[in-house]
Every structure is written in C-alpha cells, then in structure tokens.
Amino acid sequence: MSSQKSENSNNSTISSLDYFELSYWINPSILEQKDELKELFSNAKPYEHISIQHILKEELAQELEKALFNLNYEEFDTDLYHFFKTPDFKHITNLPPILKEFHEFIFHNNTIKWFEELTSTPLSLNHVGDLHSILLQQTHYLLCHDDQVDQRIIAFIFNLSHDFSKEDGGALEIFGHDNKNQPTLCENTIIPKFNQLNIFKVSEISFHQINEVLAQDKNRLSISGWYYK
C-alpha cells in the first residue's frame, strides 16, 4: 500500500480510479461501522456532530500532513479569530499531488454520498465545496460562531495535530443554546488528535469554537471544508 501510494503520488496519476474509492483513503473498520456512526451523529447533543478517530489510513494521513507544510499559509487576525490559513485548494496552482488527489476524493460523488448517508443529509453533488488547511499555534483561536454562510450544510475537519492534551488548548468546543437559539456554554470538548475527523451539521444552532492554543511548540493542523445543500 505504502509503495503503491508513493508511486502514484510521484506520478500524480489522479485519473486512476483508486483515488476516488473510499476504501483507498478510509480505514476499512470505519467503513464497516457506518450504521453505528450514523446513529451516533444523529443522536449527538446539542446538535448533530461526531468525532471519528483513525479515519484515514495512517500512511496517507502522514503524507497529507507532510504535504501541508509545503503550502503557503496566510495570517488572518480579526475580532473573531487569529490563525494561519491556506487559500482554497481549488485555487492553489502547483498543489502537491497528494493534496490534489485528496481534494478530488473529497468532492467525488462516492465520497459525498458516503457523507450523505452518514449524516442523513442531502448534499449537492454539483457544487465543489471549500477545502483548505488551517494552522493554529500558541495564542491562536477561533471564537464562537455557527458557520452559516451561503448554502453550507455539513462541516468537516480532518485533524492532523499531534500530542494535544486538554491543557494544550486548541480543542473544538461544541456550544449549547437557549430557547432564543443563542449560544450558552460549551457542552462537549473535542481534543484534537492526529487522523481525527470531526463532522457537524451547519444550522442556526451549530455554535462552536476552537479555544486558544496554549502549548508553546505545537501545531494544531487540519484540513477542513464544507459540503453544500
């Protein structure tokens, strides 16, 4: 597997059907658990979300991580957030082959249908959504918001962060809401882990934030994006 990946990656054979198959990227055990994951997602409180560990085959996750460090990240610093972010992958010329292949995989019909089934949410097959990488380092954060922009309906975050503990910050915090649909307090804390996929349904109550990274020398690295209605 590893040697095949390496060969494909070097030759950028993105026309190979292999790259569009779920079983090429996703761990077989995850694919087998689809019904359980679907139930966990739909029953999650305070809104539909799930965190799946070891989502990708380990060697591919490592290659993705390695490729990300070759990208140019731009600093974004506003009232709401402070972090580094790449442009949308679809706008990056000379995107490393594995990231180009991952981008095509994410917006391939088979993958969108898998997300559709997992989340019980109809998704647009014709809309190539957004995909970019975000890097948070010490003092970086993303304050509470709901992600509601345009027709976004499913948010996904492939986490590629190593060795984060609760004390290191950088956790994804899921907020509850009151009867006026205003966020209240954090009800679920998801500590970033390497090769972790977080998915949530975007709605008027999908309040979440990334709390401040406190660790001095750690990179909270992820690839994230949205599927559209």
Place this chain on the structure above:
Amino acid sequence: MKQYIQELYTKKEFFTQAQEFFNQEGFIQLQEFFNQEQKEVVSSLTSLNLIPQETFSLNYSPLIHKKFDLDYSKISNLKIESIELIEFFKSKTFEEYLEQLTGFSIQFTKTQISKFNHSCFELIHDSKVTDSMLLDIYFFITKDEFEQEMGGHKVYTTFEEELFYINPTHNSLTCVFRDEELRTYTKYINSLAKEKEYIQIHTTFEILGSLEEDLV
C-alpha cells in the same frame, strides 16, 4: 478640574490644538490624564484598581463579549474614592471639559465599568452600530502594561479597513468620534497576558451639535 488633571490639559492653547487633532483624526488620547501628585487622585485610582473580583460579574455572551462588569448592587462595598472617581465621569464638570476638548455640544448617555483579563473579548456586533453620532470615552486603570501581541486593545474599523487602536494604558483618557460607519471591538486577550488585567470606565455621550453651530 485644574486641581485634578494635568495642568497642560487645561490650557487654552491645548484645547485649540486638541480640537484640530480630534477633528482631523477622529480620536485623541491624553496620557497621564489625572495629576498623580494629588493624593486624592492617586488614592482613587489605587482604590479602583483594588476592587475585589467579586464586585464584578462575568458577562459572557459567546457571540458578543466576555468581560466582567461592575455589579452596581455591590457598589456600596466600594471605597468612597472609587465611587467619587466613577461619578466624576458622569459629572457636568467632565461633560463641559469634553466639550472644550472636542468642540462638540454633548449629552451624557451611559457609563459602564468593566474588567478585562485573559480570554476576555468584545466582538463587532450589529446591535452596536449607532444611528446617531457618539463620543466614546475610555479611561483605563491598570498596574500592568499590555503589549499589542497580548490583545486587549480597542480597534476601530470600517468595513474596509482598521483605522486605529487604543491601548489600555493606565491613567489615559481617550475620546473617539463614532458614527454609523465606525465599528469597534476589543481584541481577545491571549495567554501571553498571563495574570494581567485592566479596568475600563467606558462613558458614552451623544453629540448634539457643534459648539459654534448645530450640525446638519
């Protein structure tokens, strides 16, 4: 007034220059505002700096702000010096001083005393946009120095660009002209600030017109 604030800030020539700067830039910051040689002033600043944490209540609305507001139900617990300082910013004397400083005729609207420390912030929020012209007055009390990379500074911005910052410097008075195009936020205070904190007295005045002629 002359007794309590820096003599420089009460001179006629200063008001002329200050109004010119304020009209051009839309803000003015007066460092070392109160005369710290006055025992009463030093005592009131120190007293307010030592207000116990329990006198402030957490005001956390995740989409709007996180800060600690002075709980007025507990104000009787404050030292008399603190109460006097708070009342000063609502006084007619102060209002008249600001009129001389800015050249505007103004009317007191409200005052809010808040404490900011690690993880506090204020976001830009549509409800804060004003229909009328306002004068934002900030006075800061702190024993700490806030560097910009720690956050805690006020940012004034339009949709297009950030215009200027106000650093929470001890004993500084800042006046900002705010209209419907100007938005403001307080930058999230990150962990580099450690235990640092500041108290902010934020007073708002409505601008009624120019001292010389009514605004259209």
